Amino acid sequence: MKELRYNQAISEALDEEMARDPSVFIMGEDIGEHWGGPFGQFHGLAEKYGTKRIRETPISETAILGGAIGAAATGLRPIAAMMFVDFLGVSGDELLNQLQMRYMFGGKIKLPLTIIAVTGAGAAAAAQHSKSLYGWLMNIQSLKIVAPATPYDAKGLLKTAIRDDNPVAFLTHKMLGGMKGQIPEEEYTIPLGQADTKREGKDVTVVALALMVHRALNAAKKLEEQGISIEVIDPRTVKPLDKETIIQSVKKTGRLVIMDEEPKTGSWAGEVAAIIAEEAFDYLDAPIKRVCAPDTPIPFSPVLEKFWMPSEEALIKAVLEIKKPKA
Amino acid sequence: MHIEKEKLIEMYRTMVRIREFEERVSKEFAAGNIPGFVHIYTGEEAVATGVCANLRKDDYITSTHRGHGHLIAKGGRTDLMMAELYGRRTGYCRGKGGSMHIADTELGILGANGIVGGGINIAGGAALSAQMRGTNQAVVCFLGDGASNRGTFHEGVNMAACWNLPVVYVIENNLYAEKTRITDTARVTNLADRATAYGIPDVTVDGNDVTAVYEAIHEAISRARQGKGPTLVECKTYRWHGHFEGDRQTYKPKEEAEAWKKKDPVPAFRKKLIETGVFTQADAERIHQMIADEIENAVKFARESPLPAPEETLEDVYA
Numbered sequence: 001m002k003e004l005r006y007n008q009a010i011s012e013a014l015d016e017e018m019a020r021d022p023s024v025f026i027m028g029e030d031i032g033e034h035w036g037g038p039f040g041q042f043h044g045l046a047e048k049y050g051t052k053r054i055r056e057t058p059i060s061e062t063a064i065l066g067g068a069i070g071a072a073a074t075g076l077r078p079i080a081a082m083m084f085v086d087f088l089g090v091s092g093d094e095l096l097n098q099l100q101m102r103y104m105f106g107g108k109i110k111l112p113l114t115i116i117a118v119t120g121a122g123a124a125a126a127a128q129h130s131k132s133l134y135g136w137l138m139n140i141q142s143l144k145i146v147a148p149a150t151p152y153d154a155k156g157l158l159k160t161a162i163r164d165d166n167p168v169a170f171l172t173h174k175m176l177g178g179m180k181g182q183i184p185e186e187e188y189t190i191p192l193g194q195a196d197t198k199r200e201g202k203d204v205t206v207v208a209l210a211l212m213v214h215r216a217l218n219a220a221k222k223l224e225e226q227g228i229s230i231e232v233i234d235p236r237t238v239k240p241l242d243k244e245t246i247i248q249s250v251k252k253t254g255r256l257v258i259m260d261e262e263p264k265t266g267s268w269a270g271e272v273a274a275i276i277a278e279e280a281f282d283y284l285d286a287p288i289k290r291v292c293a294p295d296t297p298i299p300f301s302p303v304l305e306k307f308w309m310p311s312e313e314a315l316i317k318a319v320l321e322i323k324k325p326k327a
Numbered sequence: 328m329h330i331e332k333e334k335l336i337e338m339y340r341t342m343v344r345i346r347e348f349e350e351r352v353s354k355e356f357a358a359g360n361i362p363g364f365v366h367i368y369t370g371e372e373a374v375a376t377g378v379c380a381n382l383r384k385d386d387y388i389t390s391t392h393r394g395h396g397h398l399i400a401k402g403g404r405t406d407l408m409m410a411e412l413y414g415r416r417t418g419y420c421r422g423k424g425g426s427m428h429i430a431d432t433e434l435g436i437l438g439a440n441g442i443v444g445g446g447i448n449i450a451g452g453a454a455l456s457a458q459m460r461g462t463n464q465a466v467v468c469f470l471g472d473g474a475s476n477r478g479t480f481h482e483g484v485n486m487a488a489c490w491n492l493p494v495v496y497v498i499e500n501n502l503y504a505e506k507t508r509i510t511d512t513a514r515v516t517n518l519a520d521r522a523t524a525y526g527i528p529d530v531t532v533d534g535n536d537v538t539a540v541y542e543a544i545h546e547a548i549s550r551a552r553q554g555k556g557p558t559l560v561e562c563k564t565y566r567w568h569g570h571f572e573g574d575r576q577t578y579k580p581k582e583e584a585e586a587w588k589k590k591d592p593v594p595a596f597r598k599k600l601i602e603t604g605v606f607t608q609a610d611a612e613r614i615h616q617m618i619a620d621e622i623e624n625a626v627k628f629a630r631e632s633p634l635p636a637p638e639e640t641l642e643d644v645y646a
């Protein structure tokens with residue numbers, strides 16, 4: 001094993017996949033020498049693979065994603081580096097209307113492309129640089145979505161995302177970039193659509209993604225002191241969702257809280273709640289709870305942003321509403 | 328072109344105000360007093376100043392992520408700006424926006440913008456509104472060299488050209504977009520040449536020469552007010568600081584940065600004003616002192632201002 005930071009794990013996955021498959025290339029803004037992207041995930045790649053495969057673009061997100069679609073349709077395996085997920089708004093047509101080429105063509109082509117973008121609040125980056133968009137992206141057809149919470153997951157899932165023959169949005173959380181974790185020396189991949197139980201417990205199931213996984217794990221420690229045992233499930237892939245793992249957990253605990261860093265209305269959390277209500281209602285002993293952000297844009301001032309973000313305290317409060325502590 | 332003495336002195340004051348504000352913001356950021364991202368305008372003061380010196384209070388501007396200079400030049404208050412950067416309730420946006428979203432709608436400032444190119448069509452819309460309401464207001468859209476590569480630029484300029492909208496597009500070509508040189512992302516040497524494609528006039532001007540900028544924009548704004556449509560003006564300048572505070576700028580050749588620092592627009596303008604007898608060295612020093620005091624007070628105001636109450640997060644979503 002070796003220790004790597006989350007963003008380093010991403011560079012390593014990119015490096016290995018570029019070495020393995022010459023049809024993999026990356027295009028995006030400022031990903032080349034000197035920066036390797038504003039977050040450094042592309043660090044060292046331009047030096048190694050040159051500007052033919054690490055292609056710095058003008059500020060033209062429409063061309064980045066549209067170009068990736070065209071290249072993917074014609075035999076390459078592009079990675080579209082979108083910088084902040086918020087900028088996917090600029091490539092709205094490509095997302096909503098072009099990514100569905102395979103389906104519209106009756107299955108004639110494949111679009112093996114990966115979108116890499118940074119999500120998340122917590123850096124006082126305000127409304128246009130802090131979104132997560134899981135719910136919004138989830139409603140876009142033909143797109144898979146991955147959101148890793150650890151360096152290990154990030155590396156293994158990114159490798160799979162790149163090899164997948166479909167468009168995959170690989171969303172990394174900006175507050176996790178520096179997080180350290182253990183990575184095996186040998187090569188490994190993690191399948192899409194497979195949740196990871198980050199902590200086993202028996203009283204309440206908490207489902208969370210990315211940064212929220214860590215908040216849930218911290219809250220679980222505190223709740224343990226009150227005699228409440230929390231199971232933390234990290235789906236890792238937003239779509240396709242590993243609902244089986246969540247359902248199995250709910251069968252055991254009878255209680256579900258979903259923690260999601262985005263406004264509640266139209267969120268990924270709503271979809272998870274609906275699936276459980278539909279498919280595992282009989283196992284529930286209490287109402288499903290959602291710990292989400294309020295339905296507002298993301299404010300700048302750290303005091304407001306803190307209020308906006310789903311917190312450990314909010315999660316603990318939600319858990320206590322459906323599970324009494326042992327006296 | 329003759330420019331009134333008072334106007335020249337006012338322009339000098341604005342340039343010094345921008346410089347002092349930005350250098351102070353840089354320090355406050357380094358000290359950890361300002362959260363988030365800040366993009367510093369130092370070195371480009373002549374552009375915002377020369378442009379906005381042509382504008383009426385009721386004219387509009389759209390600004391960028393590197394917007395502090397535009398706001399100050401359009402008349403924005405440094406205390407309310409500093410308070411916003413500090414995330415205080417007394418700030419221009421009550422702490423909701425921060426550096427990338429500062430706005431003062433009473434001064435026609437339709438906001439800084441965190442999305443590169445985000446202001447281009449908002450400027451077109453404001454110009455359309457001025458035209459439809461018949462107010463004779465003009466609009467200036469500030470954008471970077473990098474922003475001129477966005478698709479939205481093509482749509483916005485073309486539509487404004489077709490409708491003869493009263494808008495002036497000002498490209499601040501500081502040679503870089505983040506770490507990428509404009510010469511790597513555009514084939515034209517003068518970005519203003521793109522005007523030809525839209526059938527509108529283009530002007531390329533030394534963006535470090537405040538009176539040259541003033542004159543170029545003067546012409547463009549009068550065209551706009553006369554209903555003759557948009558102009559594309561490119562101001563060649565240079566960003567002194569990193570893209571954002573904390574950027575080590577290893578991508579910039581040292582000689583290039585040094586050469587541009589020799590073209591510092593602030594002392595160049597001071598020298599010209601002294602040489603032409605507009606003011607004296609002592610007058611200039613008084614201006615510097617006045618601005619230094621103003622910025623000190625702005626920081627004091629920001630520090631002493633209350634933070635917003637957390638629940639204010641929920642306000643302002645809908646009218």
Ligand SMILES: Cc1ncc(C[n+]2csc(CCOP(=O)(O)OP(=O)(O)O)c2C)c(N)n1
Nearest residue numbers: 087393441442443471472473474503504505
């Ligand atoms: C649509 C969009 N793409 C990318 C970014 C990230 N970004 C922020 S500033 C910037 C460079 C802008 O360059 P330029 O327009 O030349 O303005 P300058 O910073 O030089 O003033 C980039 C790429 C963004 N904020 N919005």
Ligand SMILES: [Mg+2]
Nearest residue numbers: 471472503504
């Ligand atoms: Mg630039």
